[in-house]
Amino acid sequence: MKRFIPLMVAAVPVTATVLLFAWGCGGGGGDDSGSNITGSTPTPTPTASAATPTPTPTASTATPTPTPTASIATPTPTPVPTATATPTPAPTATATPTPVPTATTIAVTNNASAPMGFSFAGPITVKSGTSVTWHNQSAGPHNVIWDGFTPNTSTSPGANIGTFSAGATSSAWVAPTVTTNTTYNYHCGIHGPTMAGVVIVTP
Numbered sequence: 001m002k003r004f005i006p007l008m009v010a011a012v013p014v015t016a017t018v019l020l021f022a023w024g025c026g027g028g029g030g031d032d033s034g035s036n037i038t039g040s041t042p043t044p045t046p047t048a049s050a051a052t053p054t055p056t057p058t059a060s061t062a063t064p065t066p067t068p069t070a071s072i073a074t075p076t077p078t079p080v081p082t083a084t085a086t087p088t089p090a091p092t093a094t095a096t097p098t099p100v101p102t103a104t105t106i107a108v109t110n111n112a113s114a115p116m117g118f119s120f121a122g123p124i125t126v127k128s129g130t131s132v133t134w135h136n137q138s139a140g141p142h143n144v145i146w147d148g149f150t151p152n153t154s155t156s157p158g159a160n161i162g163t164f165s166a167g168a169t170s171s172a173w174v175a176p177t178v179t180t181n182t183t184y185n186y187h188c189g190i191h192g193p194t195m196a197g198v199v200i201v202t203p
């Protein structure tokens with residue numbers, strides 16, 4: 001057992017040296033590890049992401065309120081009163097003038113009271129230009145011979161009318177154009193002056 005003493009004595013300095021050495025190394029790094037040893041949690045430095053900038057409003061967001069156009073401000077037109085419809089007067093019935101016959105027929109008939117047993121109808125009145133014919137409704141033939149006219153300054157009657165037989169119609173006589181009422185006398189050339197007739201022509 002005695003032999004271990006020197007070893008132990010010799011070991012003490014060695015151990016001390018080791019301990020001193022270990023202590024020195026620990027002390028040397030005291031500055032760096034000191035803060036860690038305290039355990040205090042460091043305040044996190046705010047990251048850049050935390051400082052997200054407020055988005056700048058875009059132009060679209062700043063769309064200006066449209067200025068009212070002129071049309072919106074157009075005043076409602078005041079209705080113009082419509083003109084009161086004046087009723088169109090109903091046209092009065094135009095008096096239709098009695099048509100002037102453009103043709104006239106003079107009947108020639110049997111007449112027992114007449115000197116020659118026949119007679120011309122009439123007197124008749126026609127307007128200038130009227131076409132006049134004699135319709136023989138008697139049993140005998142007749143014709144028309146102009147005798148004279150009144151006033152005698154008026155228009156001449158023209159040519160005589162030839163013979164037209166029983167049942168026939170004479171040729172036409174156009175009433176002369178006159179400026180005053182004119183009376184034309186005639187007779188039947190076959191039966192003589194007692195078988196006479198009258199035509200009055202107006203302008």
Ligand SMILES: [Cu+2]
Nearest residue numbers: 142188190191
């Ligand atoms: Cu006659």
